[in-house]
Amino acid sequence: MAKNPYVLNRRNVAIPDSPHGVDLDNEVIEGNLYGIESKIDGDLNMMDAQIGGSVSLNDSEIHGAAYLKGIKVETLYSENLKVEQTLTLENAEFKEADLECIEIGGSLNLSDICAESVSLIGAGIKYNLYLDKSNLEFLYLDDAAVGNLYLDGAKIEYVNYDELMCSSYSISDTTQIPDDFRQYLESNFERVK
Numbered sequence: 001m002a003k004n005p006y007v008l009n010r011r012n013v014a015i016p017d018s019p020h021g022v023d024l025d026n027e028v029i030e031g032n033l034y035g036i037e038s039k040i041d042g043d044l045n046m047m048d049a050q051i052g053g054s055v056s057l058n059d060s061e062i063h064g065a066a067y068l069k070g071i072k073v074e075t076l077y078s079e080n081l082k083v084e085q086t087l088t089l090e091n092a093e094f095k096e097a098d099l100e101c102i103e104i105g106g107s108l109n110l111s112d113i114c115a116e117s118v119s120l121i122g123a124g125i126k127y128n129l130y131l132d133k134s135n136l137e138f139l140y141l142d143d144a145a146v147g148n149l150y151l152d153g154a155k156i157e158y159v160n161y162d163e164l165m166c167s168s169y170s171i172s173d174t175t176q177i178p179d180d181f182r183q184y185l186e187s188n189f190e191r192v193k
Contacts, residue, residue: 011029011030011031011032011052012029012031012032012033012034012053013029013031013032013033013034014033014034014035015033015034015035015038015040015044015060016038017038017039017040018038018039018040018041018042019041019042020041020042021040021041021042021043021044021045021064022040022042022043022044022045022046023045024044024045024046024049025045025046025047025048025049025067026047026048026049027046027049027050028049028050029049029050029051029052029053030052030053031051031052031053032051032052032053032054032055032056033051033053033054033055033056033073034056035055035056035057035060036056036057036058036059036060037058037059037060038057038060038061039060039061039063040060040061040062040063040064041063041064042063042064043062043064043065043066043067044062044064044065044066044067044068045067046066046067046068046071047067047068047069047070047071048069048070048071049068049071049072049073050071050072050073051071051072051073051074052074053073053074053075054073054074054075054076054077055071055073055075055076055077055078056077056078057076057077057078057081058077058078058079058080058081059079059080059081060078060081060082061081061082061084062081062082062083062084063084064083064084064085065083065084065085065086065087065088065106066083066086066087066088067088068087068088068089068092069088069089069090069091069092069109070090070091070092070093071089071092071093071094072092072093072094073092073093073094074094074095075094075095075096075097075098076089076092076094076096076097076098076099077098078097078098078099078102079098079099079100079101079102080100080101080102080103081099081102081103082102082103083102083103083104083105083106084105084106085105085106086104086106086107086108086109087102087104087106087107087108087109088109089108089109089110089113090109090110090111090112090113090130091111091112091113092110092113093113093114093115094113094115095115095116096115096116096117096118096119097110097115097117097118097119098119099118099119099120099123100119100120100121100122100123101121101122101123102120102123102124102125103123103124104123104124104125104126104127105126106126106127107125107126107127107128107129107130107147108120108123108125108128108129108130109128109130110129110130110131110134111130111131111132111133111134111150112132112133112134113134113135113136114134114135114136115134115135115136115137116136116137116138117136117137117138117139117140118136118138118139118140119140120139120140120141120144121140121141121142121143121144122142122143122144123141123144123145123146124144124145125144125145125146125147126147127147127148128146128147128148128149128150129144129146129147129148129149129150129166130150131149131150131151131154131156132150132151132152132153132154133152133153133154134154134155134156135154135155135156136154136155136156136157137156137157137158138157138158138159138160139156139158139159139160140159140160141159141160141161141164142160142161142162142163142164143162143163143164144164144165145165145166146164146165146166146167147166147167148166148167148168148169148170148192149166149168149169149170149185149189150169150170151169151170151171151172151175151177152170152171152172152174152175153172153174153175154171154175154176154177155175155176156176156177156178156181157178158178159177159178159181161181161184164184166189167189167190168189168190168191168192169185169189169190169191169192170191170192170193171185171191
């Protein structure tokens, strides 16, 4: 049961439980968006939304897909988020994303993002993790389990990857990742083109 059953005020918005999905495409919210412990039966649509503060989706369940492509937000908090299908954050703009212990039944798309840090510690992603053409200062993949990891054209300065598991990985000539992470991938997983 969501702890956010109503709109708090004009600056801050809460996502209540929803039997039909949530549509916030292109919305502008001056403050924060709360979706803590929300249960959404359907898709969460927030493409190109502009959030002045943070988005909190901690401990929420989305029985569908979550489309946050192009979202602009300061910080994304989504610890223990469960998404039945795919979570798309492609072209999103944020300072940091806390996606620790998320469970994604499809793929997670973080392509073309520019951020200080993304934490996927303990994440479970059934199919693909896309980080193509992303620019990150810090990426935390400790204890993450990923189907396939795509890093084509990515630029990542620091990566923590203790106990990372994946089926395969893809990098290109333009991929810039730390040498120790590259060696870990090469030594432990199959490279696909």
